[in-house]
Amino acid sequence: MEPIIEIRSLSKNYGDFSALNSVSLCVEKGTIFGMLGPNGAGKSTLIKVLSCQSRPSAGHAYISGLDVVSDKKEVLSIIGVVPQENSFYDELTVNENLLYFGSLYGVPVIEIKKRSHKVLDMLHLAEKSESKAGTLSGGMKTRLNIACALIHKPDVLILDEPSVGLDPVSRKALWDTIRAVNREGTTILITTHYMEEADLLCDRLLIMNRGKIVVEGKPDELKNAAGEAVIQITSIPGNYQLVKSKVESLEAVSSCGITEKGLKITFKGELPHHAIFEIFKTAGEVINNVGSSRPSLEDVFIHAAGEEWR
Ligand SMILES: Nc1ncnc2c1ncn2[C@@H]1O[C@H](COP(=O)(O)OP(=O)(O)OP(=O)(O)O)[C@@H](O)[C@H]1O
Ligand SMILES: [Mg+2]
Missing domain, CATH: 3.30.70.100 (Alpha-Beta Plaits)
Known part of the structure; x- marks a missing residue:
């Protein structure tokens, strides 16, 4: 096993409250890894620490061997984060948004243009490349949100509840998209409240509760162990x-x-x-x-x- 994400005794406190309580985890390179847990379990907190938006109170987390605290700049260049709220600009076209996000990551313009074609094709958004982002349907907006996180060809794509609000058809299309990104070699870390999604999409998953990982394994292993x-x-x-x-x-x-x-x-x-x-x-x-x-x-x-x- 070649771990790409390594988390060691990671804790995050907000005052007296422990949002993450000594979490340890390894995610193997190339997998689709799911995080489940009730509201407030600590999933988004863990994502925020992994994506350098929040500093851990204790412990360490590494992505491709890089420390999310001390190697922040390098970590940001190898991860793509799809937050729950859309991060693109409604007033810009799809292409302009990709240009903007690509530039943020320091990708040369010529590279952004090449990569935009590929990413928009993969996400079935090519037809909309000149449309204003604000005019896209909900499902298309979700895909654009993902496109913006993929423009710099990250090694790890982190998605926080990407399928919220999608109809069943769009949700299945999103799974296909995530599988396509994964086939490109990208490791996927995804949170979801949909059991079917976790079951069908993820190679491995964990269930958190109250800041701790309660179980971790392949979906079938977890089901078999449950009773x-x-x-x-x-x-x-x-x-x-x-x-x-x-x-x-x-x-x-x-x-x-x-x-x-x-x-x-x-x-x-x-x-x-x-x-x-x-x-x-x-x-x-x-x-x-x-x-x-x-x-x-x-x-x-x-x-x-x-x-x-x-
Ligand atoms: N900035 C903050 N200040 C104080 N408490 C916080 C902060 N951010 C998160 N928390 C608390 O940490 C706990 C974990 O929150 P988190 O957002 O990680 O949960 P989650 O598992 O993502 O839940 P959901 O499924 O609802 O998205 C919650 O009790 C939340 O109120
Ligand atoms: Mg959350």
Whole structure:
């Protein structure tokens, strides 16, 4: 693993209040990394420290080995930040905005022009390059906000709740955009309150609460760890006693009981479907219905966010 973001025992206090409490984290280069957590958990605070807008009270954070406090200028040149509020100017055209942001980062004009084409193509905004930013639709404004953060070709793109207010179609288009940026080699750090977005988009994610990271891992790992999944099988003729003991002996299976609906199997992690179906077949049972349920990311979130969030 090659870490691009390294956070070590990072804290941020506002007076007596601890907004970040000794947070440590590594984000691998090239990944899409999600940050979830209830309102006030500390996500934006962490983003502000990583993007040099706020100094940590204790601890360190490095991006590509550069310290966000002592190497601020270099850090700013390798990250792009998409804040929740649009950062562009409504009165300028799309191209003029990109020129402005490119110049802020010291990118030569000729480079900005080349890069603008590429970025606008990637974000499906090329048609709007001469339109005033203020006249764009909400979804287009979100994409322009991202374009402005990409003009200097950052190694890391940080997005704070970019999909707020987007319709489901625009949101999916935004995921495609983020994946396209990621395929260019850019590491993505994104906060979201949408579980589906975190689940489908992120390679890894964390859930914060009250300034601390509660869980971190791949979405599937977190779901699997959150509790047992259940599968219900009915079959004909339904001599479940015959299959029960064999199913119970499978490693992933934690319990197996006979209910009115057939055989109810609880398990952790991946279910050995194939082995179970084989057991039924060998016992002369013909399966006619299979139903299953497993913990969702929302279950993980609610658990991690604590009882008071229920
Ligand atoms: N400048 C500040 N002064 C005092 N308290 C602050 C300041 N900035 C943030 N906080 C507090 O720090 C805590 C974390 O805020 P933060 O904005 O990081 O939360 P968040 O996880 O981004 O929440 P949301 O999901 O609502 O955006 C909150 O209790 C907030 O009130
Ligand atoms: Mg926030």
